[in-house]
Amino acid sequence: MQIGELANTAGVTTKTIRYYESIGVLDEPARTASGYRSYGPSAIERLDFVKQAQSSGLALAEIKSILEIKDEGGQTCQHTTRLLGRHLEELDAKIIELQAARVELRAMYERAGALDPADCTDANRCQIITDSLPTG
Structure with missing residues (x-):
């Protein structure tokens, strides 16, 4: 299939496909005699994986690292688990920050109702x- 069909099937843009090729997330495809890109079914599978991995919070560089291990025939479970664990820790820290920000915003909101x-x-x-007025 050509790039437009792949893009439609995978739910991405042709620009995204070209970008993924340029950074090594998607393999360079074979070319037809007239120079058009020609993709096989594995390209759809790879793009689906990339989209799922991105939705879990992984960055393209992290996704690429998983794919490189797979491309070399390696097992990625431990590597992926470490990546996801790091993202969970970051998310937990962000949740704590957001909860503190919510407390502060709630106090401002309540103060607003009491002020003239x-x-x-x-x-x-x-x-x-x-x-309060600044001191000093």
Whole structure:
């Protein structure tokens, strides 16, 4: 199949396919006599894998590392588990940051309901965001 058909089948753009080829995530395809790219069914499988891996939070460089191990005939389970574990740790840290930000935003929101807009006279700050005057 040619690049347009592959793109439609895999749900990506032709630009994405060319980019994946340029960075080694997708193998360079065979060419027809007239120079058109010619892809086999394995290209669809690889693109499906890339999309699934991206949806799990893996970056293209990480996906490429998995594919390189596979291309060399290796087993990727331990490598993939380490990558996913690192992403879980990062996600857990981000959740903690977001929960703290939510607490702060909730406090600002509640403070906003208790303030009189007429009291907001400082030209350099909003009383909702800053709950007290700066010191010093």
